[in-house]
Amino acid sequence: MHAIRVSDLRKRFLTTQALDGVSLEIQQGEFFGLLGPNGAGKTTLISILAGLTRADSGRAAIMGHDVVSDYRQSRRALGVVPQELVYDPFFNVRETLRIQSGYFGLRHNNAWIDEIMHHLALTPHADKNTQSLSGGMKRRLLVAQALVHKPPVIMLDEPTAGVDVDLRRSLWEFISRLNREGHTILLTTHYLEEAEALCGRIGMLKAGRIVALDATRNLLRLTNEHCAQLRLDTEAVPAAWQSRLMRDPDGSWRINFSEYSDLEALLADLRRANVQVTEMRLQEPDLEDVFTDIMKRT
Amino acid sequence: MVQTVVAPVVTALLYLLIFSHVLEAHVEVYPGVSYSSFLVPGLVMMSMLQNAFSNSSSSLIQSKMTGNIVFVLLPPLSYLEFFLAYLGAAVVRGLVVGLGVWGVTLWFAPWQLPHPGWLLAYALLSCSIMGALGIVAGIWAEKYDQLAAFQNFLILPLTFLSGVFYSIHSLPVFWQTISHANPVFYLIDGFRYAFVGQSDTDPRLGLLVASACFVAISGLTLMLLRSGYKLRH
Ligand SMILES: Nc1ncnc2c1ncn2[C@@H]1O[C@H](COP(=O)(O)OP(=O)(O)OP(=O)(O)O)[C@@H](O)[C@H]1O
Ligand SMILES: [Mg+2]
Numbered sequence: 001m002h003a004i005r006v007s008d009l010r011k012r013f014l015t016t017q018a019l020d021g022v023s024l025e026i027q028q029g030e031f032f033g034l035l036g037p038n039g040a041g042k043t044t045l046i047s048i049l050a051g052l053t054r055a056d057s058g059r060a061a062i063m064g065h066d067v068v069s070d071y072r073q074s075r076r077a078l079g080v081v082p083q084e085l086v087y088d089p090f091f092n093v094r095e096t097l098r099i100q101s102g103y104f105g106l107r108h109n110n111a112w113i114d115e116i117m118h119h120l121a122l123t124p125h126a127d128k129n130t131q132s133l134s135g136g137m138k139r140r141l142l143v144a145q146a147l148v149h150k151p152p153v154i155m156l157d158e159p160t161a162g163v164d165v166d167l168r169r170s171l172w173e174f175i176s177r178l179n180r181e182g183h184t185i186l187l188t189t190h191y192l193e194e195a196e197a198l199c200g201r202i203g204m205l206k207a208g209r210i211v212a213l214d215a216t217r218n219l220l221r222l223t224n225e226h227c228a229q230l231r232l233d234t235e236a237v238p239a240a241w242q243s244r245l246m247r248d249p250d251g252s253w254r255i256n257f258s259e260y261s262d263l264e265a266l267l268a269d270l271r272r273a274n275v276q277v278t279e280m281r282l283q284e285p286d287l288e289d290v291f292t293d294i295m296k297r298t
Numbered sequence: 299m300v301q302t303v304v305a306p307v308v309t310a311l312l313y314l315l316i317f318s319h320v321l322e323a324h325v326e327v328y329p330g331v332s333y334s335s336f337l338v339p340g341l342v343m344m345s346m347l348q349n350a351f352s353n354s355s356s357s358l359i360q361s362k363m364t365g366n367i368v369f370v371l372l373p374p375l376s377y378l379e380f381f382l383a384y385l386g387a388a389v390v391r392g393l394v395v396g397l398g399v400w401g402v403t404l405w406f407a408p409w410q411l412p413h414p415g416w417l418l419a420y421a422l423l424s425c426s427i428m429g430a431l432g433i434v435a436g437i438w439a440e441k442y443d444q445l446a447a448f449q450n451f452l453i454l455p456l457t458f459l460s461g462v463f464y465s466i467h468s469l470p471v472f473w474q475t476i477s478h479a480n481p482v483f484y485l486i487d488g489f490r491y492a493f494v495g496q497s498d499t500d501p502r503l504g505l506l507v508a509s510a511c512f513v514a515i516s517g518l519t520l521m522l523l524r525s526g527y528k529l530r531h
Binding site: 013047050051052053054071072073075076078080082084086087088089099100103104145 | 364365366368369370371372373374375376526530531
């Protein structure tokens with residue numbers, strides 16, 4: 001049984017085709033990243049899985065439960081951290097979590113509530129009204145709310161937007177732990193280094209279509225755009241390389257290349273022209289390069 | 299608490315003070331019934347209706363505007379449970395306000411309640427009708443002004459043109475006929491019967507009309523909720 005299964009999902013809002021035939025299967029226990037530029041359809045896909053939006057056609061299921069015909073089971077199996085920073089201004093943190101538990105029919109949930117609050121560093125704020133929380137704390141409360149019913153599948157829609165470095169790190173530690181304990185995680189984010197470090201598999205959406213879907217390490221192999229940064233002891237570079245070498249503001253030179261022989265040729269020409277290389281740094285391709293590449297190509 | 303219960307009680311009290319002071323000596327609607335005794339049930343009912351309506355409509359629109367409606371859309375709640383929860387809250391608010399208004403009016407009008415069964419039946423049905431109507435309005439409205447329009451152009455005229463302050467028998471025939479088409483008229487008339495033992499129409503007829511209204515509006519509400527209209531896009 002798949003944790004998440006989506007087949008040929010389509011959704012149109014007036015003039016925009018938000019999802020244009022998306023099919024996707026995510027195994028239990030995966031840490032899956034859903035990437036894509038603004039308006040690609042990530043939130044729409046999550047909303048359909050959560051039952052907040054209805055698809056025009058296609059099917060979607062959580063842990064084998066269809067999100068429309070078997071919505072009770074599918075929603076019980078799913079925790080969602082929405083992209084929008086929403087909160088109920090009438091309650092404090094602990095009350096919010098108790099009420100949320102109640103919606104799932106959980107009456108005696110205090111031990112688990114205390115544990116989530118602890119892991120999300122919300123314990124000191126337990127009695128604060130949600131309105132008085134800072135943006136990052138509100139975000140963490142949203143994460144906590146998604147977890148009250150211990151869902152096997154957790155979807156986080158840009159959970160780290162506006163969260164500071166420390167909290168981001170502790171949030172990822174907690175989410176990774178949940179993943180190790182067997183929870184399936186689906187994450188959307190615009191921080192690609194985050195996705196690269198965390199996600200075992202990545203799907204990329206563009207204009208409502210999946211344009212890439214593979215293990216993160218396979219995706220990283222897709223591009224061979226390397227980059228070398230050089231510091232030279234002269235201002236003049238050989239004429240043949242002038243079009244390929246770019247000047248950085250700090251005075252160093254940058255070259256993008258796909259074959260190492262390119263770099264070799266450059267170094268040979270520099271030596272022939274008696275130019276000394278005083279410093280050199282190589283950058284391996286990262287997910288950002290792959291992402292940019294794929295978005296350009298498709 | 300202050301806004302949801304005390305405020306409507308104070309409003310009703312002001313109505314009572316002004317109208318009964320002005321009209322007490324001049325108007326006797328039913329033989330042997332003072333104007334204050336006539337007015338109290340109408341005021342209690344009007345407060346219940348307005349508060350039941352505003353409870354479900356404003357909590358829905360507030361949740362929609364702030365976006366925290368997702369917290370009740372994400373859990374495994376059926377549309378029927380959703381309906382019953384909002385309806386139950388509206389009924390409770392309506393009854394609490396009704397009790398509050400009735401409580402303070404006891405200082406001004408003598409206690410009497412010949413038919414407590416009718417009171418209960420009418421109070422529950424009326425709050426339910428308005429609670430359900432409030433859900434419809436809250437689902438439909440996207441902005442507060444739309445909700446205000448619903449309130450000003452539908453709820454307010456229906457309650458004011460229903461015989462809260464007068465018996466419709468004192469109206470010209472044309473307006474009497476119009477009033478008979480207003481379901482709120484039956485709610486107030488039947489509710490008043492519970493207090494003063496006299497009414498313009500048979501309270502059993504009113505109960506029938508009210509029940510039919512409740513069934514119709516609940517049906518509409520459930521249909522909207524089931525389709526996900528304006529809640530699940
Ligand atoms: N309720 C709606 N009404 C109309 N159009 C909508 C609605 N929701 C989404 N859209 C449109 O559907 C498309 C996909 O939106 P979606 O929110 O899924 O994108 P996203 O990938 O989550 O973007 P972001 O990275 O900005 O969050 C966009 O063009 C958006 O304008
Ligand atoms: Mg989004």
